[in-house]
Amino acid sequence: MGQKTMPVTLNSSTDNIYRFGYSDCCLVSLVEGGSSWSVMATANLTVRSDTGLINSPPIFAMQPVIRLKQSCSYSIKIPVIDEDGDFVKCRWATNSSGVIECGQACSGLSNSILDEENCTVTYNAMGAPGWYVVALQIEDFATRQYTNPLSSLPLQFMVYIYSFSTSCDSKPVIETNVADGSVIQIYMNITYQQTIIASSLSSIAAINTVSPLGMTKSELLTYGASNNKSYIDVTWIPTETQVGSHIFCYTAFDDNREASDQECIKLIVLNDCSSNPCENGATCNDEINGYKCTCTAGFTSTRCETDIDECASNPCHNGATCNDQVNEYNCTCAAGFTNTHCETGN
Structure with missing residues (x-):
């Protein structure tokens, strides 16, 4: 279970609003x-x-299948991030207005309650055993007062309700040093690495x-000498396109x-240029475990913070004063001399 990307070419739109999606048959019964x-x-x-940029839609994640014990109560939280800091809401998906x-x-799930502002589905699993589907739309708004979403993205996942003989609290536990x-x-x-332990x-x-x-993740491994505790190791090397x-x-x-x-964490991928370390209009080039600044003309040093002294070579003659500028200089000639370097006597 992971992510897949696919480029899509859309027809032009006069209002810059685009709708796209997929449909098919044959969900399980x-x-x-x-x-x-x-x-x-x-x-x-x-x-x-307000930002001078195209909107960044919400980011969210959810396991594709959730197993719920019949007659137990659950609160299903959908983790959501919005890079623009917009107000995000979740609503039930519908078929209306031709969309x-x-x-x-x-x-979806009968008798379930959706907390739209917290993107949480509360449900007492009173339905008959079997398969259900939850279909949501996750939307971002410039402020809480706005009614027209900047984007609307679908989230659908399956719920399987099953009968059981154990208590509602009898379930595995995630044990990791990274808190939910x-x-x-x-x-x-x-390389980012994390060990996830469960008992x-x-x-x-x-x-x-x-x-x-x-x-990537490792195979499931036994943790220590315990037969009821196992772990996996995950490894990730984020690329430049995954900064964010x-x-x-x-x-x-x-x-x-x-x-x-389900436990979730937020991973923020930075590059070494994220803090804008290069000065005076220099270009920052991210490298492995470091960065390099390409300075504009007239500046030097690691962060291009030093103005090169073009007067250091004493280009002005005959007692003239050299005035250093960015990537250039000029000479103030002594009396009786002229030209760029004051090399000519009157």
């Missing part, structure tokens, strides 16, 4: 809803008046991840297929 599905995204590519956002997958919701800064082209009353069968593009924010989530399953709570 659902307790509620039909087998056809659709996802629809809306993007506004107009340059924003088909979810096909026959709109019915942590924010970690890493650098592009530098259970029985034994751990899998640790599933929802990860950024290019992240990412969400990384993980969930453990035991051999009874009971699932832990």
Whole structure:
């Protein structure tokens, strides 16, 4: 479970608003809803008046399948990031105004409650055992008062409700030194590694991840001498195109297929030029574990902070005063001399 990117060429739009998506058939047999599905995204590519940039849509992550015990209560939190700092809301997907956002997958979970501002679905799993689908649209607004979203992105995931003989609290536990919701800064082209440990009353069968593009994970390994504790190692070398924010989530399953709570962290990929270390109009070139500044004419030093003294070579003659400037100089001639370097007597 991870991410995939695919370039798409869209027809031109007079208002810079684009809608695009996919639809198909053949979801598994659902307790509620039909087998056809659709996802629809809306993007506004107009340059924003408040930022001077095209809008950055929300970033979010969710495991594709959630297993819930029948008759237990759950709060399903969708982790969301917005790079522009916009107000983000989640709503149920609908089919209205000719925009088909979810096909026959709109019915979702009966009796569930969506907290739109916190992107959290609260649900008492009272439905019959079997498969359900949750279809949401995640939207960002310039401020809380705005009613027209800057973008609208689909999120759909499956829910499987099953009967059980254990308690609602009997489930695997994630044990890691990185707390749920942590924010970690890493650098592009530098290897990021994390160990994810999970324990259970029985034994751990899998640790599933929802990860950024290019992240790899090891096979499931036994942790120490304990038969009910296992771990995986994940490794990621973010590239230049991945500078920015990412969400990384993980969930453990035991051999009874009971699932832990999903935990997520925010990974912010920086490059060494993010702090704008180069001065005086220099170009910053990110390198592995460092950077190099290409100075504009007239400046030198590591960060191009030093103005080159063009008078150091004493270019002015006959007692003239040299006046240093950026990438040039001029000579103030003594009485009786003239020309650029005061080399000519009157």
